[in-house]
Amino acid sequence: MSTFTLGLGILGGVVLAGVVGWNAWTTRKLTPRQAEAPTPRDDAHADTGPVEPSFDGPLGDDSVPPLPQPERKPGLDALIDAIAPIAVDTLVSGEAALAALPATRRAGSKPFAIEGHDERTQHWETPQAGRRYNAFQAGVQLANRMGALNEIEYSEFVVKAQAFADAIGGSPEFPEMLEEVARARELDQFAGGHDAQLGFTLRARSAAWSPGYVQQNAAKLGFIAGAIPGRMVLPASQQGQPPLLVLSFDTQAALAEDPTQAAIRDITLSLDVPQVHRGEQPFLRMREAAVALATSMDGVLTDDAGQLIRDEGLDVIGADLEQLYDTLEARDLAAGSPQARRLFS
Template identity: 65%
Template sequence: MSNLQIGLAVLGGLVLAALVAHSTWTARKNAPRRAQPAPEQRDTAPEPQEPILDDTDLAAPDLPRPTTLRKTSLDPLIDVIATVALDPASPVVSGDAAIAASPATRRAGTKPYAIEGYNLSSQVWEPLAAGQRYGGFQAGVQLANRSGALNEIEYSEFVVKTQSFADALNATPEFPEMRDEVARARELDQFASAHDAQLGFTIRAKSASWSPGYVHQCAARLGFVPGAVPGRMVLPASVEGLAPVLVLAFDSQAALAEDPEQSAIRELGLHLDVAHVDRNEQPFVRMRDAAFALAREMDGVVTDDDGQALEARTMDLIGQELESLYNTMEQRDLAAGSVLARRLFS
C-alpha cells in the first residue's frame, strides 16, 4: 500500500471518528434532562450549590387560622333554603331516620343540594349524622356555581326532593318564592362570572427538553409534591384539607410512559384558582416566584398562553389587579379561600 493510500485511510478513519463523536454529542444534547441521583447514590459528594430561592420565598406564610376545616353549612348568601318543620306530635327525629328519608342524590340539576338538621344536643345546624337527635330540618340548593345560575327546572327538582323528604317524616316544608330566588341566582351568577379569575403561566424549554423525573426534582425543591393525577404536582396550602395554592402540570402521557426518563417535556403549566386560595397565602407572589425559579433552574422562559414572554413589570400589573379583586370579593362576603367562595366557584 502506498503512502498516499495509507494517508487517505488514516484521514477517513479520523473523519469517521469525528462523525461518531458529533452524533453522540448531539444525541446527548437533545436528550431530555434527567433527575440527578441523591447525594448518597453518587460516587463522590456533589459540589455545594446556591439555593434557587431563599428559604422563605415559597414557604407557606403563618396564618391565624385553625389546622382543620369546619363543616360546610347552608348559607342564605349563596343558597335557597327551605325550612322543614316537624309535626308537634313527633318533635324529635333520629339522625338514622332522617338519613333514610333523604334523597339518593345530592344535586338538583347541576347545583349541590343538602339537608341539615338542628341538633338538639349541640343546638347547631349540621349535616345529618347517625346517632343524633334533631328538632327540625332545612334543605338548600346552591344559587349558582361555575355551571351557571339556578334555573326554574332545577328549583322545581329542589322542591320535589325536599317535599319527598318532608313527607317521609310527616313534616311540613316551607319554600321561598321561586321567581325571587331565580332572579337572585342570576344576579349572583353575574357577579361570580365577572370575578372568576384563574391564572396560568407556561414555562417553556429554551433548548433541551425535560424528563418527568427532572421536573419532579426541580419542583420538589420549591415545595411541590406529587398530585393524585399523573403529570401534576401541587404546592400544598398551609391548612390541611384546603385546596392547593398552586398546581404544576405537564403531559400526563409522558408521566405514564414505559420509560418516563426518555419522555421529552418541553413545557409546564403553572395554575392558580384565585377564588379557592386565601389571599394570606400570598398565592400570586409565590406563583410568580415559582415560575421564574423553575425557568432559571431548568433553562426555560415564562410565557402567557400565547407564547409571549412575561416580564416582572407585567407580573406587577397582574398582582395589582388581583388585590382589587380580593377587596371586591371580601366586600361581598365571598373572600377568596372561604367556604362560600370555594362552593360558589366550583
C-alpha cells in the same frame, strides 16, 4: 506512503471524529434531562433494615402526632343558597333523617343539601346517627361555574325537599321561585365577572425534560405528587384546604413504560384564585416558583399563546389581583372562604 495519501487519511480521521462528536452532541441534546441520583447517606445515618411497626412513640403518647381530621364541609348560607325551613312537631332522630335523605345530593348541576338543628348543641349540621333534631332546612346552591340555578333545577329542589319533609313528618316553607332564580342570575353574573384562573407555561429552551427531572425540581420547591399522573400540587398551610398551586405536565409521559425516555417540553403552573386564601400569598408563591423552575430547568416563562412573560407583566397581574381580592371581600366572598370555594366550583 505519499504525503497526499497521508493528508487524506488525516482528513478522513478528522471528519470521522467530527461526525461521531456531532452524533454524540445531538443524542445528548435530544435525550431528556434526567433527575439527579440521590446522594447516599453515610453509615451513621444509613438504614439498619426493616423496623417493626409500633403504636407507641419513642417518647410516649405525647410524641405521636394526632391523626388528621377530615375537613368539616361548610353549611348552607343564605348568601349563595336558596333555603327552605322545615318545621317538625316532634324531635326527629338522626337515623330517621338519614333514611329520608334523597339518593343524590344535586338538583341538576347544583349542590343540594339538608341540615338538621341539633337539640343538644343548637347547631345546624348534616344529619348524623345518634342525634336528635328539632328543625331542618333544605337548600340548593344558587350558582356555580356551571351557571345560575334555573327553574327546572329549582323545581327538582322542591320535589326532593318535599319528599324528605313528608318522610319525617315536617312542613317545608319554600321561597318564591322567580325571586330565587333572579337572585341566582345576579350572583352568577357577579361570579362570571370576577372569576380568575391563572396559568403560566414553562417551556424548555433546548433539551427536553424527563418526568423525574420535573418532579425532582418541583419537589425542591415544596410540590408533592397529586392524585392524577402528571400533576403535582403545592399544599396550603392548613390541612384540608385546596392546594395553593398546581403543576401539570403530559399525562402520557408520566405513564410511560420508560419514564427516562419520555420527553416533556413544557409544564403548566396554575392558580385558582377564588379557591385560595389571600393570606397565603398564592400569586407571589406562583411567581417565585415559576422563576425558580425556569432558572433551574433552563426554561422560559410564557402565556398560553406562547408569548414571553416579563417582570413588568407579572407586576400588572399582581396589582389586578389585589383589586379582585378587595372586590370579593366587599361582597363577603373572600377568596378561600367556604362561600367563595363553593360558588367558584
